[in-house]
Amino acid sequence: MxxxxxxxxxxxxxxxxxxxxxxxxxxxxxxxxxxxxxxxxxxxxxxxxxxxxxxxxxxSGKFENRIYADYSIYKGKAALSAGPAPPKFSKLDSGGLKVDRCGTIMLTFTPASGERKYDWEKKQRFALSPTEVGSLISLKALESCEFFHDPAMKSSNAGQVRKSLSVKPHADGSGYFISLSVVNNIQKTNERLTVPVTTAEFAVMRTAFSFALPHIMGWDRYTNQLPKSAGENPSKGVSQLDLEWDR
Amino acid sequence: MxxxxxxxxxxxxxxxxxxxxxxxxxxxxxxxxxxxxxxxxxxxxxxxxxxxxxxxxxxSGKFENRIYADYSIYKGKAALSAGPAPPKFSKLDSGGLKVDRCGTIMLTFTPASGERKYDWEKKQRFALSPTEVGSLISLKALESCEFFHDPAMKSSNAGQVRKSLSVKPHADGSGYFISLSVVNNIQKTNERLTVPVTTAEFAVMRTAFSFALPHIMGWDRYTNQLPKSAGENPSKGVSQLDLEWDR
Amino acid sequence: MxxxxxxxxxxxxxxxxxxxxxxxxxxxxxxxxxxxxxxxxxxxxxxxxxxxxxxxxxxSGKFENRIYADYSIYKGKAALSAGPAPPKFSKLDSGGLKVDRCGTIMLTFTPASGERKYDWEKKQRFALSPTEVGSLISLKALESCEFFHDPAMKSSNAGQVRKSLSVKPHADGSGYFISLSVVNNIQKTNERLTVPVTTAEFAVMRTAFSFALPHIMGWDRYTNQLPKSAGENPSKGVSQLDLEWDR
Amino acid sequence: MxxxxxxxxxxxxxxxxxxxxxxxxxxxxxxxxxxxxxxxxxxxxxxxxxxxxxxxxxxSGKFENRIYADYSIYKGKAALSAGPAPPKFSKLDSGGLKVDRCGTIMLTFTPASGERKYDWEKKQRFALSPTEVGSLISLKALESCEFFHDPAMKSSNAGQVRKSLSVKPHADGSGYFISLSVVNNIQKTNERLTVPVTTAEFAVMRTAFSFALPHIMGWDRYTNQLPKSAGENPSKGVSQLDLEWDR
Missing domain, CATH: 1.20.5 (Single alpha-helices involved in coiled-coils or other helix-helix interfaces)
Known part of the structure; x- marks a missing residue:
């Protein structure tokens, strides 16, 4: 070069x-x-x-990382807190949003460790599914219900821990006893936490759970959708019933 | 040049x-x-x-193209899913928004093809109108109701396909049987899919349908309107009743 | 100079x-x-x-000039439409927002002029106040109610026009007759429009009116307020009950 | 230098x-x-x-400094107004939002000072807690309830002022008497303000209070959270029940 x-x-x-x-x-x-x-x-x-x-x-945004607004009932032997956990969504390739895992209403039971003191280290949780919430909010006077959960379901520890939540009415119809029983065969423990709930407190739970139910199911997302203009829709003028043809 | x-x-x-x-x-x-x-x-x-x-x-927008959050009940012989379909709006020249076609709550029945398996190819749909939703959510214990749809209504195939949805209470009041029957005279088929629904599951449907009803009617749009300041209104101080004069 | x-x-x-x-x-x-x-x-x-x-x-704003999403019931002799009218707010000098005039749920009765045809020129209106809405949604089976309005109240024409809305149950409890009667002493007219409403249709009205009631009262505005951080509040740690001292 | x-x-x-x-x-x-x-x-x-x-x-923001949308009932001897007061939140270091003090529904009683005149100087307040609201909205026909507040609770004036709110049904079941009694041992006063409330007015309160209850509890904040995409979650595919392990 x-x-x-x-x-x-x-x-x-x-x-x-x-x-x-x-x-x-x-x-x-x-x-x-x-x-x-x-x-x-x-x-x-x-x-x-x-x-x-x-x-x-x-x-000034409308969302926060996490909200702490549990409804808590403090009684002599234990406290009961309830708060919704939102569903998990996954984004589809089409741009849509799909409920991947339903939300729950999480109940937290905490034993008392003295007067007006609670031992948060010993708290026990029970996550109510939408159908269990439906059962609670439709409970009529003097009716009771009970749910069973196995937190290790489908794992090798299945059957070792058994949680049961029971809701039983007071004899005079003035409220309910809500109890969480946890039998742990691994740790050889057997705990039972019971919180008496008055009619008024149960009414708060019923109203708040009814409010939260569509949200933990993800149905509130439907209401944030943009209005679909009929003009953009090729099937304008065709009855909604036609959709029933589609199978 | x-x-x-x-x-x-x-x-x-x-x-x-x-x-x-x-x-x-x-x-x-x-x-x-x-x-x-x-x-x-x-x-x-x-x-x-x-x-x-x-x-x-x-x-960071608040709307997605499409939401998939059906409430599903899986039973031995068939599964039942329910989810709202929003109404179609058309934009008026005045800038207003008019419900062009009411929304529905779409029920989808899918027959089981084995244990915990469902044949989604054979699913059948039934779109509940607002009034049919009102009928369902006002159903009292031990009451039943039935709706009939002709998906080809007002077309040349009218009367050839007949769909009927029936909701019948369990004898002991512990829930309902929800059945969809489709008689298709063109394909010479006659299908019937029945899903037993517990009181708790029906309570979820009742609460979720009650939540969704104003939205499929388009009434949730009213609540997103700007506050009308009385100062901008020439009829300030005049009773709302005056509007009743207007005919 | x-x-x-x-x-x-x-x-x-x-x-x-x-x-x-x-x-x-x-x-x-x-x-x-x-x-x-x-x-x-x-x-x-x-x-x-x-x-x-x-x-x-x-x-991309969230508000439209006007929404048309009335719930309509078309019957043989007349049609009944219902839709909410939002309250009027006035802006205070302090920056606050005050309900100046409560919203209503507007009922519109239109007489039939033939088969499936209605004469919109002859429509009659009745604006339900929040308390009248409360009366309607708390109506028990076989109960009835009636409201009277004078559209010219407090003017020189007071007493000349008398509107009354009556809700009467069907004898078999399968729904209600909703009638609007307008006696106009000026025009020497006396009209009565009656629409039979099924239980399902009344359930839709009850659910939709219950949904709309907080909105026509302006209570939905409370929920759009910014969260007040306790840190910004000098009375942090002081019980809410203290506010009761303030008179 | x-x-x-x-x-x-x-x-x-x-x-x-x-x-x-x-x-x-x-x-x-x-x-x-x-x-x-x-x-x-x-x-x-x-x-x-x-x-x-x-x-x-x-x-153009969605929040105003303050909303005035009380539901007011004007009767012969006194007026009763009700309106929600939002909860106080505190921001956590983690970015989350915690209810610091629950909201209330504030009842304001004002004695009449003449025909259609009310003496706002003499108004008395009573702040309903969520549980008291639950008690009110679950009140059945012919049931009554009573709440006691000490506005100076935990201060040196404790016990000196005693407020009690009682809700008692009319003998014919056509509504309730809502009374506020304030015994002030410091000012040596003893006031009692009673407002008769019709069934329709109580239905408005029940519906509006039920609407407001989740908001004064702060549960409406949960619904403004961003959808959590499952893809961002390391525990994808793991049952919600696992959360119950966490104690």
Whole structure:
């Protein structure tokens, strides 16, 4: 290769550049630096502005990482807390949203360790499925119900731990006893936590659970959908019943 | 054509341009290119920024194309799924929104093809209208109801396919049998799918259907309207009853 | 006044300006025009961008001018439509929002003019107040209720027009007759429109009216308020009961 | 101190600056001022634009400082108003939101001071807790209930003021008497305000209170959470029951 030629070209380019440089800024290269600095400040400003707008929209956003709003009933021997856990959705390739796992209403029982003191280390949980919630909110006066869970279901520990939740009415119809019994054959423990619930407290649970039920089922998502304009729909004017043909 | 004349003109234009050019930038036309380049970068930057803001607002949007959150009951001989279908709206010239077609709650029955297996190819659908939903959620203990649909109603096939949904209480009041019967005179088929539904499952359906009913009627749209300030209203101070005059 | 002196001053200023101008741009005033033009384009661009952002946020907004989603029951002699009318709010100087006039649920009765035809010119309206809605949704089986309105109440025509809405149960408990009677002493007319409503249709009305009731009362506004952080509240840790002291 | 040396240094700096200045702008320092002014205007413009965007997003926001939408019942001897007070939240370090103090439904009793006149100076308040609301909305026909509050509970004035709210059915089952009794041992006063409430008015309260109950408990916050995509969750495919293990 002809390195001598390349060197000459390089020199030529360099000398031309120097000429251009001199032609451009004459005696004052600082003029260029000033312009560069001003524009640089401008872009930094715009980035900071965009970031502040982003932060503001985040902070005034409508969702929080996690909500702690359990309804708690503190009684002599134990406390009972209840709060909804939202369903898990998965995004489909089509852009849709599918309930992957139904939400629950989580009941937490905590034994008392003294007067108005509760031992949160010993708390026990029971996650009510939508159908179990339906059972609770449709409970009539003097009716009772009971649910059984195996937290290790389908694993090698299946059958070793048995949880049961029972709701039994007071004899005088003035409320219910809600009990969680946990029999753990691995740890050889057998715990039973019972919380008496008044009619008023049960009414709060019934109302709050009824409110939460469509949400843990994911049905509240349907109401956030955009209105579908009939004009965009090719089947305009065709009865909804036609959808029943589709099988 | 007189190419000579055109050439002269071209030369003239060029020489005039060169004069302007020289007057504008003296010895350094590159200065102009630099300014042009800086401003060009600036606009490209702003467009990218605007596009990112647009993308962000889209992605954090509250609506999805489609939601899949059916409530499903799997029983030995068939499965029953229920989920709301939103109403279709059409936009009026006045800017208003009109329900063009009421939403429904779609019931899907699927026959079992084995243990815990269902033959989704053979599913049958029944779309409950708002009034049919009202009938279901007001069903009292030991009451029954039945609905008839003709999917080909008002077409030439009218009367050939007859669907009927019946809800009948268990003898002991512990729930309902929900059956879909499809008699198809074209395909000479006669199918009947029955799913036993417990009181708890029916309570879930009742609560979820009650939640969904105002939405399939389009009444949830009323609650998203802007508050109408009385100050903007010429009839301020006039009783609402006056509206009753308007006929 | 010494106009000669002013003239001299004016000349001086002008000649100084010309010197400045020359010092600033030398032989090329076009340079200045170019810079001015570039900046002008820049601002026009920013205004157009801001306007587009504004338009986009408007169009994707969550409110529509007006919603038409009445629940309609078409019967042989008349049709009955029902739909909520939102309350009117007024903005307080404190920035708060006050219900100025409660919303209603508007019932519209239209007489039939033939088979499946209704004479919309002759429609009659009755606006249910929140308490009247409460009366309707708490109606037990075989109970009836009646409301009286004077659309010209508190005007000089008071007592001339008398509207009454009556809800009477079918003898077999299978639904209700809803009648609107309008006695107009000015026009010497006496109209009565009756629509038989099935239990299922009444259940839809009961569910939809129960859904709409908090909205026509304006209570749905409470739920759109920002969460009040306790940290911002000087009375943190003080019981809510303290508010009861305030009188 | 050597002021002479400092003076020399100052002169040197000044002369160097003058040289730089001259090298930068030659005969026209005004050119620099013009550029500076143009950029300054630019930034002021951007700040004003950002502020207007901020103001617009605030004004079109979905929350107001305070809502006044009490449901009021005006009767001969007193008026009763009811409206929800939202819960207080505190922000956790984790970014979550915790109910710090439950909301209430505030009842306000105002004695009549003449025909259709009420003495707002003498109003008395009673804040219903969620459980008390549950008691009210689950009240069956001909049932009664009573609540006791001590506004000075846990302070040195404890026991001095005693408020009690009683809800007693009319003998014919056509509604309830709602009474607030305030015994103040400090001011030696004993007031009792009673408002008769019809079945229809009680139905409005029941429906509105049931609507408000999940909101004063803070459960409506759960429904504004972002959908949790299962893909982002390491425990995908694991049963919800597993959460019950966690203690």
């Amino acid at each position: 002809n390195f001598g030629g390349m060197l000459k070209l390089s020199k030529l380019v360099k000398s031309r550049n120097q000429l251009y440089w001199k032609g451009l800024f004459g005696d004052d290269p600082i003029k260029f630096l000033l312009l560069f600095f001003v524009l640089y400040v401008h872009y930094v400003y715009l980035f900071i502005y965009a970031y502040l707008v982003f932060l503001y929209s985040e902070s | 007189n190419f000579g004349g055109m050439l002269k003109l071209s030369k003239l234009v060029k020489s005039r341009n060169q004069l302007y050019w020289k007057g504008l930038f003296g010895d350094d036309p590159i200065k102009f290119l630099l300014l042009f380049f800086v401003l060009y970068v600036h606009y490209v930057y702003l467009f990218i920024y605007a596009y990112l803001v647009f993308l962000y607002s889209e992605s | 010494n106009f000669g002196g002013m003239l001299k001053l004016s000349k001086l200023v002008k000649s100084r300006n010309q010197l400045y101008w020359k010092g600033l741009f030398g032989d090329d005033p076009i340079k200045f025009l170019l810079l001015f033009f570039v900046l002008y384009v820049h601002y026009v661009y920013l205004f157009i961008y801001a306007y587009l952002v504004f338009l986009y946020s408007e169009s | 050597n002021f002479g040396g400092m003076l020399k240094l100052s002169k040197l700096v000044k002369s160097r600056n003058q040289l730089y200045w001259k090298g930068l702008f030659g005969d026209d320092p005004i050119k620099f001022l013009l550029l500076f002014f143009v950029l300054y205007v630019h930034y002021v413009y951007l700040f004003i634009y950002a502020y207007l965007v901020f103001l617009y997003s605030e004004s």
